[in-house]
Amino acid sequence: MASSASTTEDLSRLSREIRGKLVEMSHNAGTPHLGSALSVVDILVAAYWNVLRIDSNKPDDETRDRFILSKGHAATALYVTLAMRGFFPKELLDSFAQEGSPLAEQPSPNCAPGVELATGSLGHGLPVAIGLALAARIRKMDYRVFATMSDGECNEGSVWEAALFAPAQKLGQLTVVIDYNKWQATGRSNEIMALEPLAAKWSAFGWNTSEVDGHDLEAITRELQKTGSDKPTAIIAHTVKGKGISFMEDDNNWHYRIPKSEEVVAAKRELGLL
Amino acid sequence: MRNAFASEITKLGIENDRVVLLSADIGNRLFEDFKEKCPGRFYNCGVAEANMVGVATGLAMGGMRPVCYTITNFITYRCIEQIRVDVCYHHQPVVIVGTGSGLSYASLGGTHHSCEEMGMLRLLPGLAVMAPADAMEVRGALRAALGQTSPVYMRIGKKGEPVIHPSTPDLTIGKAIVVREGTDVCILSAGNMLPTCLQAADLLSASGCSARVISFHTIKPLDEACLTEAFGKFAVIATVEEHSILGGLGGSVAEWLSDQSAPRARLVRFGTRDEFLHETCEQESARKIFGLTAENISARLKALWQ
Numbered sequence: 001m002a003s004s005a006s007t008t009e010d011l012s013r014l015s016r017e018i019r020g021k022l023v024e025m026s027h028n029a030g031t032p033h034l035g036s037a038l039s040v041v042d043i044l045v046a047a048y049w050n051v052l053r054i055d056s057n058k059p060d061d062e063t064r065d066r067f068i069l070s071k072g073h074a075a076t077a078l079y080v081t082l083a084m085r086g087f088f089p090k091e092l093l094d095s096f097a098q099e100g101s102p103l104a105e106q107p108s109p110n111c112a113p114g115v116e117l118a119t120g121s122l123g124h125g126l127p128v129a130i131g132l133a134l135a136a137r138i139r140k141m142d143y144r145v146f147a148t149m150s151d152g153e154c155n156e157g158s159v160w161e162a163a164l165f166a167p168a169q170k171l172g173q174l175t176v177v178i179d180y181n182k183w184q185a186t187g188r189s190n191e192i193m194a195l196e197p198l199a200a201k202w203s204a205f206g207w208n209t210s211e212v213d214g215h216d217l218e219a220i221t222r223e224l225q226k227t228g229s230d231k232p233t234a235i236i237a238h239t240v241k242g243k244g245i246s247f248m249e250d251d252n253n254w255h256y257r258i259p260k261s262e263e264v265v266a267a268k269r270e271l272g273l274l
Numbered sequence: 275m276r277n278a279f280a281s282e283i284t285k286l287g288i289e290n291d292r293v294v295l296l297s298a299d300i301g302n303r304l305f306e307d308f309k310e311k312c313p314g315r316f317y318n319c320g321v322a323e324a325n326m327v328g329v330a331t332g333l334a335m336g337g338m339r340p341v342c343y344t345i346t347n348f349i350t351y352r353c354i355e356q357i358r359v360d361v362c363y364h365h366q367p368v369v370i371v372g373t374g375s376g377l378s379y380a381s382l383g384g385t386h387h388s389c390e391e392m393g394m395l396r397l398l399p400g401l402a403v404m405a406p407a408d409a410m411e412v413r414g415a416l417r418a419a420l421g422q423t424s425p426v427y428m429r430i431g432k433k434g435e436p437v438i439h440p441s442t443p444d445l446t447i448g449k450a451i452v453v454r455e456g457t458d459v460c461i462l463s464a465g466n467m468l469p470t471c472l473q474a475a476d477l478l479s480a481s482g483c484s485a486r487v488i489s490f491h492t493i494k495p496l497d498e499a500c501l502t503e504a505f506g507k508f509a510v511i512a513t514v515e516e517h518s519i520l521g522g523l524g525g526s527v528a529e530w531l532s533d534q535s536a537p538r539a540r541l542v543r544f545g546t547r548d549e550f551l552h553e554t555c556e557q558e559s560a561r562k563i564f565g566l567t568a569e570n571i572s573a574r575l576k577a578l579w580q
Contacts, residue, residue, distance in 0.1 A: 062337065109365070116335075118359070118364060121355065123324075124356065124359055124360055126328070127325045127326075127327070127331075127360070128329070128335070130328070131329040131332020131333040131334070131335065132332040132335055134294075134329065134336070135333045135335070135336020135337055135338045136336060137314075138294065138314055138315065138338060139338075158328065158356070161324055162325045162328070162329075164320065164322065169317070
């Protein structure tokens with residue numbers, strides 16, 4: 001079930017809380033990829049609170065919708081989302097990246113309830129999502145499958161193999177979301193690889209393609225709710241790396257930088273959490 | 275072996291409606307029967323093996339029993355990371371079948387020779403690595419693989435190889451099959467070298483040397499009981515494979531042997547050398563280049579035995 005009675009205002013507040021937690025976790029654990037995690041938060045919130053048919057008490061229910069965060073380097077955003085959505089206690093987040101914790105910097109198989117796939121090597125989520133969608137069709141089940149990738153991830157050849165295959169199989173219950181923040185690890189994603197015109201590429205490959213402001217919860221929700229009858233759906237979500245914290249926004253240093261104590265305070269203040 | 279695979283996978287698909295067959299743009303007509311008898315469960319994934327292995331993993335996670343099939347090189351070297359991360363790291367029951375293995379496609383050139391892949395794949399945690407000897411073992415191996423809840427890689431040859439077993443053996447993964455009894459030397463054969471090994475045993479027999487021949491169809495997990503018994507009994511033991519002497523059956527047995535404290539028999543490995551084959555030739559000639567002939571195997575074993 002999608003979580004009920006969440007207004008956009010509530011969800012916007014939730015997004016800010018998640019962002020605050022992400023900054024804190026990056027600082028406490030000394031782990032990178034904060035900019036990438038901040039970028040994908042609103043996509044996760046829209047999916048987990050408004051769209052996915054899931055029950056946090058039954059994380060292995062065969063009929064559940066599947067959400068794969070293929071950009072595994074943003075795992076903290078998934079962990080916090082799952083904890084906030086009730087899949088596991090929020091206290092577990094405090095163990096993130098500590099020795100012995102189930103929550104590694106990038107997720108391992110079955111590391112925590114709700115984590116569908118061990119990701120971190122890019123280009124794996126979409127092919128697996130296709131397999132899950134095919135299994136649903138063969139077994140006459142109606143669950144939907146979502147894979148969220150980064151724009152840098154679209155450098156991988158396996159993404160384009162999958163992009164060619166899913167439309168051939170007419171997988172209407174499959175949706176890919178691209179968290180298009182225009183950066184990858186070492187530079188502008190469009191300078192390193194010729195991604196543009198990205199939406200036109202997915203469209204030309206046979207996907208129902210739309211572009212959306214990846215930080216507009218209502219707009220993302222609308223797009224995620226759409227299913228294609230005989231075509232998979234691609235949502236190009238225009239996002240800002242480091243979103244929500246002025247001194248991190250669109251600054252690729254935050255792919256690897258770890259926030260200092262005073263920066264954590266400043267970030268939380270900006271997010272209205274202090 | 276190829277036709278036996280097509281026939282057996284069809285039988286298994288009829289028996290179990292969770293079995294799904296994926297191929298990467300080969301064997302289309304080979305699988306007409308499967309497509310007819312198991313509608314909606316054959317997927318030609320195109321020439322896109324990395325995606326195919328990921329799709330197979332998703333199918334397995336969704337409760338299906340996927341079997342991926344294409345030319346050995348492309349389903350192993352090409353997408354080793356998908357096999358490692360998607361299939362093995364998640365320990366999904368995906369069966370990966372490589373066809374035209376070893377030197378089967380010698381005439382197609384080095385892009386189609388696969389003499390290293392068992393060595394690569396047996397390093398992957400939780401993955402069984404198999405090399406059935408003939409059409410009958412292919413049937414038994416496939417049946418055994420689909421009876422597992424863990425991943426299996428299987429290399430098979432091409433079509434028309436000699437059939438050794440009179441019927442489908444009751445094949446257990448990790449349990450070698452004694453094909454011919456003998457008392458002086460022992461030959462462990464992987465995959466399609468079994469007929470050559472039996473010929474070598476005939477030649478040895480004519481010289482008064484009795485050779486046991488074993489179809490060592492599983493490279494991982496190794497049949498350690500079989501090895502312990504053989505190394506305690508025989509003076510000379512050979513491994514024979516259409517694979518590099520590094521990393522395959524010979525490499526595995528050598529590793530195992532180095533951990534044993536009991537008196538050791540002499541191990542001699544027959545396989546391809548650590549080099550690419552550049553000559554244009556058919557399988558038989560390619561085998562000759564690497565000494566994979568009954569004459570060479572029997573001569574060397576005889577010399578070591580005496």
